[in-house]
Amino acid sequence: MSKYKFIQISDLHFSRIKNFTSFIEVAKEKDAPHLIDKLVFEDFKRNFITKWGKKLIYPSTFDSDVAIALLSRLHGIINNFDVLVITGDIASTGDDDDLRIAREYFDGKIPKNWTKAKNNFHSLFKHGVPIITVPGNHDRYHDFLLNPGFGPYERFFGMAWDFDKKVSNYDDGCKNKFYVKYSILEKLDSCLIFVAGDFSLRHQIYAEGFLGHIGQGRVDSVLQGMVSVTNKIRSNIINEGYKKYAVVWMVHFPPCFPGVDSGLKLINDYDLLNAVKNTNIKLLLAGHTHEPLWYRCPIHGDAHIFSCGTTSGVDVNNSNYYSEFYINVTGPDEYEFNAECYELSVDAKNKKIEFSVMQDFPAARKNKSFNFSIANAVANINNGPSSDILKS
Numbered sequence: 001m002s003k004y005k006f007i008q009i010s011d012l013h014f015s016r017i018k019n020f021t022s023f024i025e026v027a028k029e030k031d032a033p034h035l036i037d038k039l040v041f042e043d044f045k046r047n048f049i050t051k052w053g054k055k056l057i058y059p060s061t062f063d064s065d066v067a068i069a070l071l072s073r074l075h076g077i078i079n080n081f082d083v084l085v086i087t088g089d090i091a092s093t094g095d096d097d098d099l100r101i102a103r104e105y106f107d108g109k110i111p112k113n114w115t116k117a118k119n120n121f122h123s124l125f126k127h128g129v130p131i132i133t134v135p136g137n138h139d140r141y142h143d144f145l146l147n148p149g150f151g152p153y154e155r156f157f158g159m160a161w162d163f164d165k166k167v168s169n170y171d172d173g174c175k176n177k178f179y180v181k182y183s184i185l186e187k188l189d190s191c192l193i194f195v196a197g198d199f200s201l202r203h204q205i206y207a208e209g210f211l212g213h214i215g216q217g218r219v220d221s222v223l224q225g226m227v228s229v230t231n232k233i234r235s236n237i238i239n240e241g242y243k244k245y246a247v248v249w250m251v252h253f254p255p256c257f258p259g260v261d262s263g264l265k266l267i268n269d270y271d272l273l274n275a276v277k278n279t280n281i282k283l284l285l286a287g288h289t290h291e292p293l294w295y296r297c298p299i300h301g302d303a304h305i306f307s308c309g310t311t312s313g314v315d316v317n318n319s320n321y322y323s324e325f326y327i328n329v330t331g332p333d334e335y336e337f338n339a340e341c342y343e344l345s346v347d348a349k350n351k352k353i354e355f356s357v358m359q360d361f362p363a364a365r366k367n368k369s370f371n372f373s374i375a376n377a378v379a380n381i382n383n384g385p386s387s388d389i390l391k392s
């Protein structure tokens with residue numbers, strides 16, 4: 001028994017406001033900065049004249065029809081999988097209202113204004129399949145300027161980010177225990193291990209550039225926590241007699257994502273790549289960019305990075321996606337895997353929204369130009385760890 005299957009969803013962006021596209025997205029995608037003034041005013045009116053309240057800028061949210069189609073699909077397929085993995089931005093903001101709606105979605109509680117049809121969904125947990133998460137930048141927004149910081153995420157999703165279902169854990173001896181969690185799935189003679197790290201900004205002062213605090217992450221001492229927890233679990237499970245195991249890392253921000261906007265970048269991402277290489281990680285799951293992409297680690301060809309795409313977020317350019325993974329564990333840190341990406345499709349005739357497999361994933365993305373250079377990567381590694389790592 002050494003075969004595992006899991007589902008990855010990401011960037012759900014659940015909110016008390018459904019089907020909303022932020023002015024920032026519209027202005028950026030239409031390449032029309034002159035629209036910003038007008039749209040800022042529109043947002044201002046929405047936020048202060050309506051009951052939406054609290055935010056000067058409100059980020060884009062989610063498509064309620066897609067969210068319902070997704071929940072229905074998950075109920076249909078989740079029994080065939082060992083775990084459901086969520087790589088961040090579960091909620092649109094870190095406000096209690098948004099996080100509560102996100103949490104209750106998995107319990108099958110759908111707000112009345114999402115659909116006119118009567119949908120009595122059951123809780124996804126009734127299937128007994130674990131659901132594990134890592135927070136994203138949106139889940140950490142805590143004030144009217146979308147500034148980042150440690151907020152109420154853990155109150156809704158548990159200290160171990162597993163909905164308080166005792167699937168995941170954290171190392172009490174790790175000083176980054178608030179930001180690093182792990183889950184161990186065991187079968188007869190093998191284990192599948194997930195180590196999750198939260199690289200959301202701790203404070204807006206760690207951002208780069210104007211409005212960088214909204215979309216950026218930063219690799220800091222949390223990385224050391226991921227490395228030490230990974231190595232500790234490896235030696236523990238070997239002592240327990242397991243001869244076969246696979247380690248998968250999960251984060252929200254994909255490192256060196258090709259062409260990523262500077263406002264969405266992961267600062268110090270080469271440190272993460274370096275750790276992926278030195279810790280012999282073969283699979284890194286991420287989200288954040290809202291675009292699905294399967295690419296090789298630029299400094300370690302054996303490592304694969306998956307960015308899921310947004311599963312239910314409203315995005316002016318992209319569709320919605322989720323992925324299914326198949327892993328065959330063959331030895332200690334030895335495994336083969338494959339993945340399929342599913343893209344939203346609309347059946348207009350039958351008025352149905354479905355997810356169907358993308359035949360050309362990841363080949364369709366191969367022509368996209370990468371904005372990093374191997375020379376830069378090597379220079380970064382030769383220069384050693386960044387100052388953030390050294391400080392910790």
Ligand SMILES: [Fe+2]
Nearest residue numbers: 011089138288
């Ligand atoms: Fe997102």
Ligand SMILES: [Fe+2]
Nearest residue numbers: 089136137288
């Ligand atoms: Fe994000």
